[in-house]
Amino acid sequence: MSQIPFVNQLGDALEMATAHAPAPRRRLPGRRGWLVVALAVLVLGGIAAAETLRSSTNLAAGRISCISGTSNANAKVFSYDIEANGRTPQQACSPVMRRPAGRLVACDSARYGVVVYEASGRPGQCGRLGIRVLPATYAAADAHVHRLIFALARLYRAQNCIAPATLAREVDATLARLGFPGWRAALQLSPARSSTGPCGQFPATGSSASDPAASLDNQHDIVMINNGAARSMDSVTGTVGYRLIVASGRRCYTLASIQRYVRRALAAAHSPIEFASTAEQAGTQAMLGRQRYYDEGCAIVVGVGTAADGRTIQVQLQDRSSSPASASGNVPPSAYQPVLRSP
């Protein structure tokens, strides 16, 4: 018996399910079955050449997993979502795995894409792991995908704000021009309540507000496009915003003094600033030293972003005297109590 109730409950659920699971049956294909197999071999053989380049493209459009070990069974460190950025998968994994690229082996796992292992020194390592060697066409496909990412980045940088539908059309044209048959742009616009602005952008990642490499979905052959703020606004909220959050964990601000401080810090942006203040949601903790100040009755900054109009900077504050935030998982912006709007 485990001390964790969930573990016991899951064990019971598994036991119940497995007790009623039908025993798998294995049988050789009959005459009709063999005919189907033969036909499949013929058809697959016929399309193999075309499929090779296509699957290499999709492989290159995905990320790379670095497995520190010669197989999954003896792996110690796993790193996922490594971007090749023009390097070979072995070169991309080398710094993460702290091994020279020459001592790494890249394989093609049908389910997980490119997987890099430490070389075992024995030939046929990928095959022994039940996966394929990286196809010879991978390097060309990777360069092809790299050209696409570069073109998408250039599209995004060409204007400060490009409408999502326009960006989608231009992405479609780029995909056609660079030879990505079957790929298309897909608009994934946020609902109004969490709308982030009138501009089209690629999905944000931790290191970028709009990352073309992160927009490639090789499972569905699409380039994802979100809506967001203009580039200039993202730049302001991304850099100054985090500085403000950190600053509010270094000393005690009143609601009024933090607003003065924020306005001074954002003065160079020449944008209207909108403040919203709530009490913290029960059970949540603010990091970066802010919780202590919040508990002492100080006001802290919890978020800096762009309003749906694309030009107003929204600053979310928390202090104990404000109304509590919604207890539900999603807090619509309307739940924030506007306390001041600067001209």
Add this chain to the structure above:
Amino acid sequence: MRSDAELLLASRQDPRAFRELYDRWAEELLAYFYRRVLDPDVAADLLAETFAVAFERRRRFRDLGRPGGAWLYGIASKELSHFFRHRQVEKRAIRKLGVMVPVLDQESVQRIEAMIDQDEHRQTLAAAMEQMSAGERDAVELRVISELGYGEIAARLRCSEAAARTRVHRGLAHLSNLMEAKP
């Protein structure tokens, strides 16, 4: 006591042997998942899918002298890899097998969190967080520390819900990597 390999071979005919194997490895695998994803709900789902896959593939297990646990960890690492690549736990085997995965209760969450050395983990976590970019740290903080839903994270980060998920999962993957890489 039967070895893991013996239990796996016996489970082909006797599902109770599979339960014995589950009882032996479930907590350790749960801790393995939790250390990497830092989210008890995700860790619980990964555990369920791992054992569902293991049951489905038990006939493919060959006793080559390696511990049966290594075979389970192989499945677990694949499920983890799928989670980090696709930002969601694969539940194909759970559905196929018809497992009614129980809801994770508060007591279980507390005990899962208590399984890992909190002090050492906290120090490792703090050091790893310092190495992350501001955007990643913010997303991870909102999800893991503040325990906010993706809708609210999206509202706070002023991005779409899909982008918030991407940020959080990329951040967690990076954080997990940084914590693993720590000597």
